Amino acid sequence: MTISVASGKGGTGKTTVAVGLALALEQQVQLLDCDVEEPNSHLFLQLGPESRSSEDFSILVPRIDDDKCTACGLCSSFCEYNALARLKDKLLVFDNLCHGCGGCKIVCPEDAITEVPWPIGKLVSARVPGVDLLYGDLNSGEVLAPPLIRAVKRQIGGSASEGPGGTEASGGPPVIIDSPPGTTCPMVTAVKDSDFSLLVTENTPFGLHDLELAVQVLSDLDMPMGVVINRADIGRSDVEEFCRKKNLPVLMRIPYSREIAEFYARGESIVAADPDFRRHFQEMYSRIEALVAEEGQKP
């Protein structure tokens, strides 16, 4: 089973929930930190740099053979991102605008385009008892998070199994995805093909506003979902009302607690701060399993 932990608003506690859930489960889990612009799950697993292995990740960008190029402009009119400019007798390439789709190479009738790697980030893996961690780390100044997120997700199950129920069918470990905040391409890329999404929010006008956006996006993806309210005992009560109206189960309420904040600041998980949370997370996982099974029985 693959559970993605998402939110509209940033800073609501996605990583707290994703890491807490990963550490609370008895079985070995895969934790994928797909917030590649700012991965931080690793900070809560007491990893040293030596325990991590990483490899470069590149996308392929075009290079033009000026001898073969006739400046016909098919490639530049194909490119939605304007990474190729056609001038009278030559083509210009803008690596920083290229999304690495490879379309220009396909449409070129003169076979004048080759591709070269353009490193955009790193794929990192580490292992602690109970958790196999994988994350992407986008290089500073790069903007193309989705290809790196897809590369992290290709590691699911350690094999080619992907898609809803894929890991379950192959008997793989539970997969927990720490998604980037927001509701744009990186978030959609991270949560897509999960069996369930947990939306972490807080009782503030911003928290509610961005939760509404996230619920809209996930509804369009037909994603079963539940809500975790962080710092649940302060703020306004609109979030609870919204969840009731939308028939969204509130699966956990995390209190506003100095102790949790202190553990967080030391890089320790919420399950270390309060042993009751281990049980809360296990119960939440069981409820999610039941909700996913229910979803599977719908026509």
Place this chain on the structure above:
Amino acid sequence: MKICITSQGEDRASNVDPRFGRCAHFCFYDTESGDYRFEPNEFAAGVGGVGVQTSQYMAEQEVGAVLTGQVGPNAFKTLNAAGIEVYPNAEGTVESAVQAFLAGEFEKTGGPTGPARHA
């Protein structure tokens, strides 16, 4: 020579648009005939790479010089490769910018004048 002035409106009393790629209108001015021609910038609302797209259009229109506010690195690289001169920091009305250009009061730039803006 044909020059292009980025314009906020559709007539010569409009102000110069300080943005290059995402300007509201293009004003094409012919230095030989003295004719002004305005058209909306259909690339203005593009997702990204608008500076490149607009510059490519300048090359297609066989523009020799661009009068505008600021030009980013991608646009400058494209305009420069196309041999189009770039005159930044234009302000006031389109007509006054043209008059100032004709009087030789503008200085062309040898590099971009602002950062790339992806969106």
